[in-house]
Amino acid sequence: MRTLSRVVRTPLGLAAVILLALVLLTAVFAPILWGPQAAAIDTDAILAPPSAEHPIGTDGLGRDILLRVLVATRLSIVLALMATAVAVTVGLILGVAPYLLGRAGRGVTWFVSVAVAFPGLLLALFFAVIFGVGWVGATWAIGLAGAPSFARLCQTLIAGIASRDFVAAARVGGVGRTRVLFRHILPNVGEPLIVNATIGAGGALLAFAGLSFIGLGVQPPEYDWGRLMMEGLSGIYINPLAALAPGIAVVIAGLAFNLTGEAAARTLGLGTTAVVAKLAAIQPRRAKRVPAAAVQGTDAAPAADTVLEVRDLRVAFPGADGPIEPVRGVSFSMRRGQIVGIVGESGSGKSLTALAIAQLIEHPGVVDAERLAFLGEDLLAGDTAARRKLLGTSLALVFQDPMTSFNPTRKMGAQLAEASRHHHGLTKKQAHARAVDRLEAVHISEAARRAGQYPHEFSGGMRQRAMIGAGLMGTPSLIIADEPTTALDVTVQKRILELLMSIRDETGTAILLISHDVSVVAEVCDRVLVMYAGRIVEDLAADRLAEARHPYTRALLAAVPDMSTDVRRPLATVPGRPVDPAHVPAGCAFAARCPLADARCRTADPELVAVPGGEVACWHAGEALPVAVDEPALDLEEVLR
Ligand SMILES: Nc1ncnc2c1ncn2[C@@H]1O[C@H](COP(=O)(O)OP(=O)(O)OP(=O)(O)O)[C@@H](O)[C@H]1O
Known part of the structure; x- marks a missing residue:
């Protein structure tokens, strides 16, 4: 009508x-x-x-x-x-x-x-x-x-x-x-x-x-x-x-x-209605850091509080000249209460890694791993229904675009309630009450009224918080947040990150935060995984980022603007282009862009090896850079591309 x-x-x-x-x-x-x-x-x-x-x-x-x-x-x-x-x-x-x-x-x-x-x-x-x-x-x-x-x-x-x-x-x-x-x-x-x-x-x-x-x-x-x-x-x-x-x-x-x-x-x-609601005030809470002990040593035998184990994860798609492998052997594990960040440029395989963990890679994509276990359950074997139930109750996903995260035709309360009714056997009324409670938990004011509204009646930041609220309808052991703040302005970004940290503090949920923004990851994570061309090239504690050894991590850090950045000059980027997953070169995939690369780098791919404070995959880890990466010779064309 x-x-x-x-x-x-x-x-x-x-x-x-x-x-x-x-x-x-x-x-x-x-x-x-x-x-x-x-x-x-x-x-x-x-x-x-x-x-x-x-x-x-x-x-x-x-x-x-x-x-x-x-x-x-x-x-x-x-x-x-x-x-x-x-x-x-x-x-x-x-x-x-x-x-x-x-x-x-x-x-x-x-x-x-x-x-x-x-x-x-x-x-x-x-x-x-x-x-x-x-x-x-x-x-x-x-x-x-x-x-x-x-x-x-x-x-x-x-x-x-x-x-x-x-x-x-x-x-x-x-x-x-x-x-x-x-x-x-x-x-x-x-x-x-x-x-x-x-x-x-x-x-x-x-x-x-x-x-x-x-x-x-x-x-x-x-x-x-x-x-x-x-x-x-x-x-x-x-x-x-x-x-x-x-x-x-x-x-x-x-x-x-x-x-x-x-x-x-x-x-x-x-007729696309765009009603922008006002952002409700939230009370940010200072996050407690997880003790360093919980951050270190994650790749040894799985600890009792291990939430996620990923060993040699590979994601492949058929390509014109044979299979393309955008994720090529990713290994890491996460423990309860940890916030782990994955950073890397666009196309490095961050989202595919997350999707593979959430079992969301569709045919013709193929996921393979030596081990992919969530809360001790092997995700690549066993009963599909049991796996779905486990993921449905214990894994929450937060996506980049809060507008596409919700069904525009359904009220927010009903959307939050849906999975709860399905998994926890709640009645419609109970599920709705929990939805309102969860909206309150993510600091959405007038939650009862808001639950009766449609997604377009929420602002971007509120939608993103509601998405996190949806994840909290169960009791997630792991929240995967894929670029949760990229579509938001800086102040809202900060609030979302603070909300994630407060959830971790209160519930002990582990959080896998995917971002191309190393400063975001550095701010909230305990540990950072740096991905390049489908592999983890460096794994280090967030508070030791300044000591990063891999030239790629160092280039990413150098590209983060700070107060001393000359605003009249183009912003620094990592020189060169990321690798096309269909044409990964022999040797180290970063060699073509690396100021330290030599003949060995172009022929032999370095393994991820333990170093003090983390792991790194580089033949020249920690060596002084011959060219200052924070002052790359940039041309505007390259930046705009
Ligand atoms: N369905 C698919 N078929 C073929 N290739 C794919 C498919 N999905 C992703 N890829 C390729 O895999 C690579 C990694 O993609 P992914 O989305 O994981 O990157 P990302 O690091 O998350 O980047 P972004 O930050 O841009 O999302 C990209 O080169 C992408 O083109």
């Missing part, structure tokens, strides 16, 4: 809706008002030309053509709508199948791709021949012919929404595929699908008229516009209006559907 009122506010929308309303009113009332008259045979007025009594003449049985055109509106529209219903239903089934069936659904995608390549009218003729002459066969024919394009649209829209963060969060929360589809995906693709179906109804109307015109559609004594065109054609030289009038009716009704659909599409495309 809201959509309709937005559509009629535009001149095009208003005209289209009025036209469609007229067509539909004619379809409803014309057979009641003029049905018997339109069927009355008058042998005295056979093939009469237009006159005052018969404005566009009569047919071969003396029946009034204008009345017949008006009465035919109902059958023409009903049949077009029935064919559209077939197209939408079959299209939806084919459209959602790949998502629901996972890998097994690839056959459906292939089938739709092939079917979509056939011209619709050809398919309609093909099905019309199979189903036989008559309106039933024609309805199936037009409906099935329209289904592939609808299915393709459906698949594309679903794929777009399925990659959004809130769907990933729901899946990690243990929400099943079917529920995710109906709760999170379909409500978000519903509008474009309805708009497309409306436009499709115009096409079905035209196709039906075509089939009836060539004698495959409606059969006498029934008549639709196509049938009337066919009958009028025989007398076109005597009374051209007899064929033209039903043709014009098809055009008007087709336009009414198409324009309404187009107007709705335009209106929906333009």
Whole structure:
């Protein structure tokens, strides 16, 4: 209803809706008002030309053509709508199948791709021949012919929404595929699908008229516009209006559907509501640092409080010239209460590492590891349902973009409550109460009222806190926060980081913080893992960052602006370009950008070896740099690239 009122506010929308309303009113009332008259045979007025009594003449049985055109509106529209219903239903089934069936659904995608390549009218003729002459066969024919394009649209829209963060969060929360589809995906693709179906109804109307015109559609004594065109054609030289009038009716009704659909599409495309709520004040708390003992020595035998063990984690995707491995043997472990940061430039494999831990790498991606264990449970083996439950109750994810982290069509309270109901067996009321409680826990004021609002009614910082609140619906042992502050301004950033630290202090939750910003990581983490080209190249305590040994870590640190940075000069960056995972060079992947690189670096890849305070993978770890990396010879072009 809201959509309709937005559509009629535009001149095009208003005209289209009025036209469609007229067509539909004619379809409803014309057979009641003029049905018997339109069927009355008058042998005295056979093939009469237009006159005052018969404005566009009569047919071969003396029946009034204008009345017949008006009465035919109902059958023409009903049949077009029935064919559209077939197209939408079959299209939806084919459209959602790949998502629901996972890998097994690839056959459906292939089938739709092939079917979509056939011209619709050809398919309609093909099905019309199979189903036989008559309106039933024609309805199936037009409906099935329209289904592939609808299915393709459906698949594309679903794929777009399925990659959004809130769907990933729901899946990690243990929400099943079917529920995710109906709760999170379909409500978000519903509008474009309805708009497309409306436009499709115009096409079905035209196709039906075509089939009836060539004698495959409606059969006498029934008549639709196509049938009337066919009958009028025989007398076109005597009374051209007899064929033209039903043709014009098809055009008007087709336009009414198409324009309404187009107007709705335009209106929906333009209308993104952006209501920015005011940021509620939060009371930042000073974080306690985890004792150094808890930070050190994590790669020995797993300690009793080990939350996460990652050993030789690899993530691969098929590429044009063989598999691409953007994550190439990552190993680390985390203990209760630890905040570990992963830093590295874009493309270094940080997010894929996190996604692999959360079991969110989709086919055709392949995850392999010597060991990937969460709370002692092997994530690469064992029962899928048990794994999902474990991840759903004990792992929380916070994503970069707080706008995509929530389903825009559902209220915040309901979204927070969802996983809790699923995993903890809470009633709707209990889950809602917990959602409000969790919103309060992340310092959202008036939490009860806020729980009844939609994501767009929250500010960016509030949404990010709500995302953290969603993670706290259970009792997570690990929060993975992937660039949680990148989309936020600096003051909000600080509050989010302080919130994460306070959660760690209060609950002992371990936090894996992914960031490309080394200063963010340095501020809140106990330990920092520096990633380059899919590997950890340095692992060190955050408070020893200044003693970093790897030239890459040192270059990253040098690129952080401070109060002494000359603002008139371009900001420093690490010179050169990151490695393309499809073309990782032999030897040390950083060699091409490294001022210390020599022949050995270009041929032999250094292992991660223990050094005082951490581990480093470099043949020249800690050596003095011949060129000052904090003063790289930058050209603006390189910076902007
Ligand atoms: N589905 C995929 N298929 C092929 N390659 C992929 C896929 N997903 C990611 N990659 C590649 O893997 C590499 C690492 O990606 P990842 O998202 O982990 O990087 P990142 O360090 O998190 O960077 P950013 O900070 O930009 O997110 C990138 O080069 C990316 O192009």
